[in-house]
Amino acid sequence: MKMLQDSMADAAEAVQDTLDNLLELGGDPEDRVVEAMRYACLGGGKRIRPFMVLTTADMFGVDREAALRCAAAMEMVHCYSLVHDDLPAMDDDDLRRGKATCHKEFDEATAILAGDGLLTKAFEVLAHNDTHGDARVRADLVLALAQAAGNRGMIGGQMLDIVAENTELNMPEITRMQRMKTGMLISVACEMGAILGKVHPSLRHALLAYANDLGLAFQIADDLLDVEGSSSAVGKKTGKDAAAGKATFISLVGVKRARNQAEILSDQAISHLEVFADKADLLRQLARFVVERDN
Amino acid sequence: MKMLQDSMADAAEAVQDTLDNLLELGGDPEDRVVEAMRYACLGGGKRIRPFMVLTTADMFGVDREAALRCAAAMEMVHCYSLVHDDLPAMDDDDLRRGKATCHKEFDEATAILAGDGLLTKAFEVLAHNDTHGDARVRADLVLALAQAAGNRGMIGGQMLDIVAENTELNMPEITRMQRMKTGMLISVACEMGAILGKVHPSLRHALLAYANDLGLAFQIADDLLDVEGSSSAVGKKTGKDAAAGKATFISLVGVKRARNQAEILSDQAISHLEVFADKADLLRQLARFVVERDN
Numbered sequence A, B: 001m002k003m004l005q006d007s008m009a010d011a012a013e014a015v016q017d018t019l020d021n022l023l024e025l026g027g028d029p030e031d032r033v034v035e036a037m038r039y040a041c042l043g044g045g046k047r048i049r050p051f052m053v054l055t056t057a058d059m060f061g062v063d064r065e066a067a068l069r070c071a072a073a074m075e076m077v078h079c080y081s082l083v084h085d086d087l088p089a090m091d092d093d094d095l096r097r098g099k100a101t102c103h104k105e106f107d108e109a110t111a112i113l114a115g116d117g118l119l120t121k122a123f124e125v126l127a128h129n130d131t132h133g134d135a136r137v138r139a140d141l142v143l144a145l146a147q148a149a150g151n152r153g154m155i156g157g158q159m160l161d162i163v164a165e166n167t168e169l170n171m172p173e174i175t176r177m178q179r180m181k182t183g184m185l186i187s188v189a190c191e192m193g194a195i196l197g198k199v200h201p202s203l204r205h206a207l208l209a210y211a212n213d214l215g216l217a218f219q220i221a222d223d224l225l226d227v228e229g230s231s232s233a234v235g236k237k238t239g240k241d242a243a244a245g246k247a248t249f250i251s252l253v254g255v256k257r258a259r260n261q262a263e264i265l266s267d268q269a270i271s272h273l274e275v276f277a278d279k280a281d282l283l284r285q286l287a288r289f290v291v292e293r294d295n
Helices: A002-022 A031-042 A048-059 A064-085 A106-125 A135-149 A154-166 A171-197 A201-228 A249-271 A274-292 B004-022 B031-044 B048-059 B064-085 B108-128 B136-151 B154-166 B171-196 B201-228 B247-272 B274-292
Strands: none
Touching: A002 A031, A002 A048, A002 A064, A031 A106, A031 A135, A031 B154, A048 A064, A048 A135, A048 A171, A048 A201, A048 A274, A064 A106, A064 A135, A064 A154, A064 B108, A106 A135, A106 B064, A135 A154, A135 A171, A135 B064, A135 B108, A135 B136, A135 B201, A154 A171, A154 A201, A154 B108, A171 A201, A171 A249, A201 A274, A249 A274, A274 B201, B004 B031, B004 B048, B004 B064, B004 B136, B004 B154, B004 B274, B031 B064, B031 B108, B048 B064, B048 B171, B048 B274, B064 B108, B064 B136, B064 B171, B108 B136, B108 B171, B136 B154, B136 B171, B154 B171, B171 B201, B171 B247, B171 B274, B201 B247, B201 B274, B247 B274
16 A cells, blocks of 8 residues: 555655646746746645645546646645735735745735736646646636635635634534635545546545545644644744634634544545545545644 | 627626626625625726627627626636736725725725635636537637736736836837736737637637737827826826836827827727628727727
């Protein structure tokens, strides 16, 4: 059985190369925005979403190049959301992945444009003939990503997070917000392999069910790190939610029950993978990993 | 011959209705971002880009609903660029189309998210099955728009505009910047009808040649309005370029030669339309209009 850590490291390296190629510098004065896009994307990170794309694509024998382009597009959208989220008008963060945030390294205007550029580039990559010979697959990829990232997905979740700053959310409301804010992008990352492989809808649904539980587990683990992790290990400021008085899983049920809930969700995620037998071993390991990681 | 003003008014109304439908409110707390997206899109404007989509689509007998969806997507991208461009970190404008800018009416965080949401929604609309039954057309639409709006198009042009603030651009450099910043989106607006109609590449190229000249004429006319127009007629602050010490066509060659150049470009744009005979009458009128308008 291939081990998760090695597979994740391999995937991260391959995605890094793909991003490096796709975000090509041309030597023009406007390349400042490409430099900022590269800064936001090439600086590391766990690459969990790209890993999901590559792993599900592998399960269905998808061409590696196609999967890598989708994985890179996925990461571009994730990174764009971080760049805009870190802006002074949003979370006002100076530190991300242990480095200065994009607007600190460049400036606010460049960071806004870099985020816009990454989002746009992601759709360009997905729609391009190089990603898949079948145009229906390309259109499906664009549609799935746009729905997950848009105002009924990630953008809506971020808005909800801001709107909720002055309200006490209850558990179902927090769950819904997290589902929109981070869960839907995780779902589409797991779905992309199935779209690329043109598999039966039942398999796509099994992956979505897995991703749904995994996304929630992932978010609770993130909240736990915000409470328990050190800033240097996590690579960004911690203790932020508590300082902002934000309701999280943990503020509502406490650390112990939150950790327990994350583990239950992780088990539940794994239970949806039965149909794939041992082909889904990496996804099973991933479900363990997201609740056990320390950064 | 159908008159331009009536056609533009009809198109603007139809696009308004389509945008109204596509940007549907759901009654959820996160709908604040949809309200901001609607505020940015539904408040008027000349709708020149949507008009180009509808007019070129009509030339090739494209289904009205398909054309309207593309026209709306086009306008969403245009409006997103205005919302982000008006932000304090960018142009810091308070007035747009005679109303408070999005971040003034809402707040900066909401305006950033609304812009992101509009850009994402545009691609969702284009990729959706309702836009065209042929997936290749949908993927082509996404690709064309993403390339025109991305870091080698509009975003690159905006970056260049910022980078150039402290340099004296010469005429070819200004032309290149304007081509990227506004020209490429105008080109794709004219191209969309041809993509939807699946016409011969030679016809697509004729439209692009028209759009190329038209876009430049449009920009010079815009610069002239910035110098000569009143803030109340134009609906935004005027005299900005001069105040910012920005090099424009006009600062380089003066008002008279700039106006002359715009007219030459308008004639040149029209010359590319011969192949369409009287089918392109509205496009001819449009080329006259953009250099003669007073707002």
